[in-house]
Amino acid sequence: xxxxxxxxxxxxxxxxxxxxxxxxxxxxxxxxxxxxxxxxxxxxxxxxxxxxxxxxxxxxxxxxxxxxxxxxxxxxxxxxxxxxxxxxxxxxxxxxxxxxxxxxxxxxxxxxxxxxxxxxxxxxxxxxxxxxxxxxxxxxxxxxxxxxxxxxxxxxxxxxxxxxxxxxxxxxxxxxxxxxxxxx
Numbered sequence: 001x002x003x004x005x006x007x008x009x010x011x012x013x014x015x016x017x018x019x020x021x022x023x024x025x026x027x028x029x030x031x032x033x034x035x036x037x038x039x040x041x042x043x044x045x046x047x048x049x050x051x052x053x054x055x056x057x058x059x060x061x062x063x064x065x066x067x068x069x070x071x072x073x074x075x076x077x078x079x080x081x082x083x084x085x086x087x088x089x090x091x092x093x094x095x096x097x098x099x100x101x102x103x104x105x106x107x108x109x110x111x112x113x114x115x116x117x118x119x120x121x122x123x124x125x126x127x128x129x130x131x132x133x134x135x136x137x138x139x140x141x142x143x144x145x146x147x148x149x150x151x152x153x154x155x156x157x158x159x160x161x162x163x164x165x166x167x168x169x170x171x172x173x174x175x176x177x178x179x180x181x182x183x184x
Contacts, residue, residue, distance in 0.1 A: 008034035011080050033124055034078040040113055048184040049109045049136050053085045056182055057105070060175035065104070066092045074101035075128035081121065084109045084136075087171060104171035106130050111138040122146055123154045132170045136182050143167065143179050 014031040017023045028039040042050075050069060057067045068086045075081055080099070085107040088100040106125050108117040117135050125133045126149035133155060135144040142162045146155035147170065161167055163183065166176045 006035075008078065009036055010034070010078055011074065011076070014080060030072075030082045031078065031080040032075075032120060033127075039082070043111055043138075045138055045184040046109050046111055049138060049182065050084050052184065053107050053109065053136060053182050056177045057085060057087055057107075057169075060169060060172040060177055061087050061104075065089060065171070066094075068092075068100075072099040073103060073106065073128075074099050075124055079124055079128065081124065083107065083121075083125075087169075102128075103130050105132045105134065105169050107134040107136060109136045109138065114139050118144075125149070126154045127151045138184070141183060143182060 009031060011031060014023075014036065023029055023036070029036050030039055031037070054067055054069050061067060066088050068088060070082050070084060071086070072080050072082050073086050083103075083106045086100070086103045087105040088095070088103045108121055110117045114135070114137060122133055122135070126146075129149055129151070131147065131149060133146040133149075135146070137144055142160055145159040145161060145167060146157070147159070148156035150156055159167075161179045163180050166178050168174070168176055
């Protein structure tokens with residue numbers, strides 16, 4: 001019996017598939033560490049949480065930052081995920097020629113994708129040196145905060161915040177965001 005061989009896609013190859021129309025926007029896929037991954041449909045609670053998170057982060061990160069919702073992020077030569085929310089430096093027009101390759105904060109809203117967001121996306125964001133990664137966990141009704149990325153070992157600091165608690169993002173240390181403002 002022969003071993004199964006899977007194709008490891010580069011970001012350049014992935015972008016060519018998109019440009020050629022082989023992968024269309026309706027397919028809702030992203031590239032994560034060489035794998036083309038189908039994105040899951042959103043529940044109403046997931047959609048509301050994305051909007052809540054976007055609003056909270058726009059209030060916290062004002063001048064000098066752009067809050068991007070479900071837009072590509074260059075996470076290396078073989079990754080181009082589309083996080084639910086990402087905060088990047090600069091103005092949106094700074095990214096007219098290329099997607100951002102760094103972020104100060106990335107957020108994934110998780111219900112059916114909780115394990116995937118923890119075990120696959122978290123380490124991928126750590127390898128991309130994203131200093132802070134949040135998982136808005138709809139299963140347990142809390143926010144998981146990951147900090148101190150180490151490329152080969154994921155995030156070294158993990159905080160679990162519950163309703164009634166607040167967090168100050170590393171990139172906006174004087175802001176205070178209530179966990180209740182993120183959750184549906």
